[in-house]
Amino acid sequence: MKALRVTALSPDLSGLALADIPRPERGRGEVLVRVRAASLNYPDLLMTRGEYQFKPPLPFVSGLEMAGDVVEADAESGFAAGDRVMGGAKTGAFAEYAALPPGALRPVPDGLSYPQAAAMGAAYHTAYVALVELGQLQAGQAVLVHGASGGVGLAACDLARSLGARVIAATHRGDKRDALGAIARPDATILNTGRFREEVAELTGDRLCDLVFDPVGGDVFDESTRCVAFGGKLLVVGFVAGRIPEIAVNIPLIKGFSVVGVRAGEYARRFPERGRQIAAAIDELASAGKIAPHIDRILQLADWREAFQAMERGEIVGKIVLEP
Numbered sequence: 001m002k003a004l005r006v007t008a009l010s011p012d013l014s015g016l017a018l019a020d021i022p023r024p025e026r027g028r029g030e031v032l033v034r035v036r037a038a039s040l041n042y043p044d045l046l047m048t049r050g051e052y053q054f055k056p057p058l059p060f061v062s063g064l065e066m067a068g069d070v071v072e073a074d075a076e077s078g079f080a081a082g083d084r085v086m087g088g089a090k091t092g093a094f095a096e097y098a099a100l101p102p103g104a105l106r107p108v109p110d111g112l113s114y115p116q117a118a119a120m121g122a123a124y125h126t127a128y129v130a131l132v133e134l135g136q137l138q139a140g141q142a143v144l145v146h147g148a149s150g151g152v153g154l155a156a157c158d159l160a161r162s163l164g165a166r167v168i169a170a171t172h173r174g175d176k177r178d179a180l181g182a183i184a185r186p187d188a189t190i191l192n193t194g195r196f197r198e199e200v201a202e203l204t205g206d207r208l209c210d211l212v213f214d215p216v217g218g219d220v221f222d223e224s225t226r227c228v229a230f231g232g233k234l235l236v237v238g239f240v241a242g243r244i245p246e247i248a249v250n251i252p253l254i255k256g257f258s259v260v261g262v263r264a265g266e267y268a269r270r271f272p273e274r275g276r277q278i279a280a281a282i283d284e285l286a287s288a289g290k291i292a293p294h295i296d297r298i299l300q301l302a303d304w305r306e307a308f309q310a311m312e313r314g315e316i317v318g319k320i321v322l323e324p
Contacts, residue, residue: 001020001021001022001023001093001095001096001097001098002018002019002020002301002302002324003018003019003020003021003061003062003094003095003096004016004017004018004019004061004063004094004301004304005017005018005019005021005059005060005062005293006047006048006058006059006060006061006062006064006324007047007058007141008058009049009057009058009297010036010048011049011243012092013048013305013309015048016062016304016308018050018301018302018304020217021047021095022200023096023097023237023260024092024095024097024098024099025030025099026072026099026250027290029074029076029077029102030099030101031070031072031073031077031079031085031098031099031100031101031102031104031105031283032070032071032072032073032097032098032099033066033068033069033071033085033098033100034069034071034097035067035068035093035095035096035097035098035118035324036064036065036066036067036068036069036114036118036323036324037068037113037114037115037118037192037298037299037321037322037323038063038066038067038088038093038095038118038319038321038322038323038324039064039065039066039093039115039118039119039122039319039321039322040307040308040311040319040322041065041123041151042065042150042151042152042238042240042311043064043090044062044063044064044094044308045244045308045311045312047062047091054090055178056090056091059093060091060092060186061091061092061093061094062093062094063088063091063092063093063094063095064088064089064090064091064092064093064122065087065088065093065118065119065121065122065320066086066093066094066098066116066118067084067085067086067087067088067108067114067115067117068084068085068098068114069082069083069084069085070082070083070288071097073102077102078102078288079102079105082168083107084107084108084114084117085101085105085106085107086105086106086107086108086117086118086120086121087104087106087121088100088103088104088121088122088315089104090169093118094301094304094322094324095294095324096324099249106125106204106279106283107283108145108282109165109284109286109287110287111286111287111289112286115295115298115321115323116202116292116293116295118321119151119293119318119319119321120149120282120286120292120293121154122152122264122265122276123151123152123154123155123293123319124155124158124159124282124291124293125265125278125279125282126150126152126155126156126237126262126267126279127156127158127159127213127283128158128264128281129158129262129264129267129268129278130132130213130235130237130260130262130264131156131158131159131160131161131163131165131213131235132163132259132278133144133209133211133263133267133274133278133279133296134233134260135162135211135213135233135235135236135260137163137165137210137211138164138165138210139163139164139165139318140164140166141165141166141167141210142165142166142168142203142204142207142208142209142210142211142229143156143160143165143166143167143209143210143211143212143213144166144168144170144200144209144211144224144227145160145169145170145186145189145213146170146171146192146212146213146214146215146216146220146224147170147171147184147214147216147240148170148184148189149171149180149184149216149316149317149318150175150177150215150240150316150318151174151190151293151316151318151319152215152237152238153169153213153215153294154183154184154293154294154318154319155291156316157184157185157189157286158183158184158215158291158292158293158294159291160185160211160213160291161175161184161185161192162285162291165211166187166204166210167186167188168185168186168187168188168189168200168203169181169186169188169189169190170189170190170191170192170220171189171191171192171198171221172188172191172192172193172216172249174191174313175319177189179317180317181194183294183317183318184294187203188203190203192216192220192223195223196223196227197223197226198277200227201227204229204242205278207231208227208228208229209228209229209232210229210231210232210233211232211233211235212224212227212228212232212233212234212235213235214234214235214236214237214238215237215238215240216238216239216240216241216285217238217239217240217241217242217244218239218241218242218243218244218245219234219241219243220241221234221236221245221247222245225232225247225251225255225257228255228257229257229258230255230256231256231257232257232258233253233257233258233259233260234252234257234258234259235256235259235260235262236259236260236261237262238263243254247259249259251291293318293319293323294317294318294319295318295319295320296310296317296318296319296320297310297316297320297321298314298320298321298322298323299320299321299322299323300322300323301323301324302320303322304322305318307322308321313317
């Protein structure tokens with residue numbers, strides 16, 4: 001089968017190449033899936049450099065998540081040949097076939113295409129754990145979403161809006177602001193460069209934000225500490241800006257807010273029943289047409305370099321999907 005394989009870690013994608021490798025053998029209890037679509041996530045890029053916390057042994061097939069059709073499965077797995085499924089693991093999605101444990105898969109919600117299903121899992125799971133599980137989001141609250149043009153940021157905007165929040169979508173790219181407003185449909189968009197606290201205060205009537213969703217870090221985190229309402233939460237999702245910020249603890253003490261770390265995958269591993277309930281809640285919203293991922297572009301697996309480079313350059317709004 002064709003697969004996108006990492007054979008060496010490098011800063012320039014030189015260790016990544018499309019290869020012909022044997023189709024995976026289905027292990028005991030595993031489900032063999034014919035992959036129809038796989039979505040690109042930022043950790044996929046980081047893993048090609050060895051910069052992600054999970055460092056699989058070389059060589060490995062890249063790709064966190066996919067959607068496709070079951071080819072083979074044991075009866076006790078809960079799946080049968082022909083079932084439309086979505087899911088994935090930390091590697092293996094950018095290939096024509098993947099063998100996965102049943103717990104790593106779930107049925108594709110009604111109304112979702114393969115590309116949409118492939119793009120939904122990690123982004124919406126992260127958004128749900130952050131905003132609902134840890135943030136305790138309530139209708140009518142104000143939510144500031146940084147990195148709003150990325151897959152996770154757009155998912156946070158989409159989910160928060162569907163749950164009745166007032167959403168402020170933030171990006172550092174002026175050229176993306178109009179597109180972000182049309183796609184994310186927030187209550188407002190802002191540029192999160194420099195000092196943006198005053199604009200947030202004006203938009204919220206000086207109430208500031210009950211929740212701040214921050215996958216960016218760096219200077220954005222620093223200024224966000226000035227944007228959280230008393231009793232609010234600053235949700236730390238990642239550090240795509242590169243700099244891991246620090247905070248003097250007297251700031252949340254005086255301002256009365258919490259800084260909350262979000263590790264969505266670890267949350268599901270530690271609380272598997274809650275993980276299943278979160279997946280069910282997301283699928284219910286998707287089936288009802290209340291949420292859906294935005295696909296920036298769909299490319300063939302052979303065009304993987306364009307996909308990875310577009311993510312490196314920050315060109316995309318939403319998710320890139322590869323079709324093997």
